[in-house]
Amino acid sequence: MSSSQAAGHRERILVQVTVDLVILTVRDETLxxxxxxxxxxxxxxxxxxxxxxxxxxxxALTAARRELLEETGLERLSLxxxxxxxxxxxxxxxxxxxxxxxxxxxxxxxxxxGTDAVxxxxxxxxxxxxxxxxxxxxxEILRDxxxxxxxxxxxxxxxxxFCADEFTIGELRTVYEVVWGDVVDARNFNRKxxxxxxxxxxxxxxxxxxxxxxxxxxxxxPAKTLYPAILRRTMGSxxxx
Amino acid sequence: MSSSQAAGHRERILVQVTVDLVILTVRDETLxxxxxxxxxxxxxxxxxxxxxxxxxxxxALTAARRELLEETGLERLSLxxxxxxxxxxxxxxxxxxxxxxxxxxxxxxxxxxGTDAVxxxxxxxxxxxxxxxxxxxxxEILRDxxxxxxxxxxxxxxxxxFCADEFTIGELRTVYEVVWGDVVDARNFNRKxxxxxxxxxxxxxxxxxxxxxxxxxxxxxPAKTLYPAILRRTMGSxxxx
DNA sequence: ACAAAAGTGTTGTAATTACACCCATGT
DNA sequence: ACATGGGTGTAATTACAACACTTTTGT
Numbered sequence: 001m002s003s004s005q006a007a008g009h010r011e012r013i014l015v016q017v018t019v020d021l022v023i024l025t026v027r028d029e030t031l032x033x034x035x036x037x038x039x040x041x042x043x044x045x046x047x048x049x050x051x052x053x054x055x056x057x058x059x060a061l062t063a064a065r066r067e068l069l070e071e072t073g074l075e076r077l078s079l080x081x082x083x084x085x086x087x088x089x090x091x092x093x094x095x096x097x098x099x100x101x102x103x104x105x106x107x108x109x110x111x112x113x114g115t116d117a118v119x120x121x122x123x124x125x126x127x128x129x130x131x132x133x134x135x136x137x138x139x140e141i142l143r144d145x146x147x148x149x150x151x152x153x154x155x156x157x158x159x160x161x162f163c164a165d166e167f168t169i170g171e172l173r174t175v176y177e178v179v180w181g182d183v184v185d186a187r188n189f190n191r192k193x194x195x196x197x198x199x200x201x202x203x204x205x206x207x208x209x210x211x212x213x214x215x216x217x218x219x220x221x222p223a224k225t226l227y228p229a230i231l232r233r234t235m236g237s238x239x240x241x
Numbered sequence: 242m243s244s245s246q247a248a249g250h251r252e253r254i255l256v257q258v259t260v261d262l263v264i265l266t267v268r269d270e271t272l273x274x275x276x277x278x279x280x281x282x283x284x285x286x287x288x289x290x291x292x293x294x295x296x297x298x299x300x301a302l303t304a305a306r307r308e309l310l311e312e313t314g315l316e317r318l319s320l321x322x323x324x325x326x327x328x329x330x331x332x333x334x335x336x337x338x339x340x341x342x343x344x345x346x347x348x349x350x351x352x353x354x355g356t357d358a359v360x361x362x363x364x365x366x367x368x369x370x371x372x373x374x375x376x377x378x379x380x381e382i383l384r385d386x387x388x389x390x391x392x393x394x395x396x397x398x399x400x401x402x403f404c405a406d407e408f409t410i411g412e413l414r415t416v417y418e419v420v421w422g423d424v425v426d427a428r429n430f431n432r433k434x435x436x437x438x439x440x441x442x443x444x445x446x447x448x449x450x451x452x453x454x455x456x457x458x459x460x461x462x463p464a465k466t467l468y469p470a471i472l473r474r475t476m477g478s479x480x481x482x
Numbered sequence: 483a484c485a486a487a488a489g490t491g492t493t494g495t496a497a498t499t500a501c502a503c504c505c506a507t508g509t
Numbered sequence: 510a511c512a513t514g515g516g517t518g519t520a521a522t523t524a525c526a527a528c529a530c531t532t533t534t535g536t
Contacts, residue, residue: 012294014255017338053253060327084325084340086301097258099325188526190489212487213533431516453514454506
């Protein structure tokens, strides 16, 4: 409401509001995104980000949490607001603005039984960003989400959210490599992670990967931000691995 | 729209959409924000962020640019989307969600003649954040905006947007000190700025401040991001100077 | 023995800090 | 002369990249 009410009643418009979720994970050394296949108009047979309408009593974050639960069966996953997409013609059925959220998920077996996500599937981001693959402006949203995720790896500990409950430093490094689309020196990475207070905590266990020396297992530590940050060298790098 | 349409038509709601602008500047060594005084219900006699309703053909950024022009008479100022505030009870008149933007402005003489901003005035952020001073959830928006501005000073060159067309390194340093609420070593700051490629370009002119050695004048350079970043040491610092 | 992955040591370089010191101006 | 703000020099510290080298497993 604020000011400028003078502009006139007739200028005010009513819009519908959706939340859209970009749920990213790393599977098969690839950055993947959870997508649903559309049956109805508009954009039948195209894929779309999971999402839905805001309900009367909800704020956007609450709606996003509900959708996430419906789609993945998981609570407690991070939800970061990306931004709001409000182009007047982004939805052919009328004025609909969408508040987009980013969720980082571990490598889950999706679809999860007992959720809405029967039609949901993981697809590589590279595929999803193919020309004309996604409905609405979801390609733009996905691009923004990936960019945000890359940035977040630099100065937060979200990378652990891509991993299972227990993980090795090597798996964590793979996350960085896949999301950044760039190789990271394993030796320096190792030290860096362990030196950063509260990033990971050792379980004392080891995992035998089948080949090579067994790796120590870790859990996510209490730290949420990284200081100093882990900066990628190639700032211009595009295209995840 | 996306998926989950199954949830049912009756759950969909129509909302009004506003954009709200957090326009920050540094005046009198203080971080200040442009506010309008409300006449109408709700919240008469409280202050509010400038803003207004989204119009039919506009996306949020376009509406924000229009409002900014109306309020300050200035184009070409930066506009960063902060986030969208969507609490169901944030506006007593009904369901209104607001997309908030952050603008960094030089020390302007406001109100500008020929704009809507007759009732607009600069007020210190510290005052604006006083208990019960701002209408709606604008205190929360302002807090988020200040936090964003602080972060942006660390890894972008936006600090120059606080300065007039020509400025001294000392003035630029004052921006950092005021926004961060912390002192910055003038000697190291000097070098850092000049070493960072494209941050500032010397005009060759000097300004006689009345006391002390005249300072070289600079203009904003082409660089938008800072690498390496300028990190504040006291991460926990609150309350701008 | 060898490949493979985990992990340690070490060296050179870049960046930051803290502070001594000089410069140019007004009073 | 001296206060004031602008600016340079420099040494100690920290962080990082690169890479040689060791460890522990499976085949």
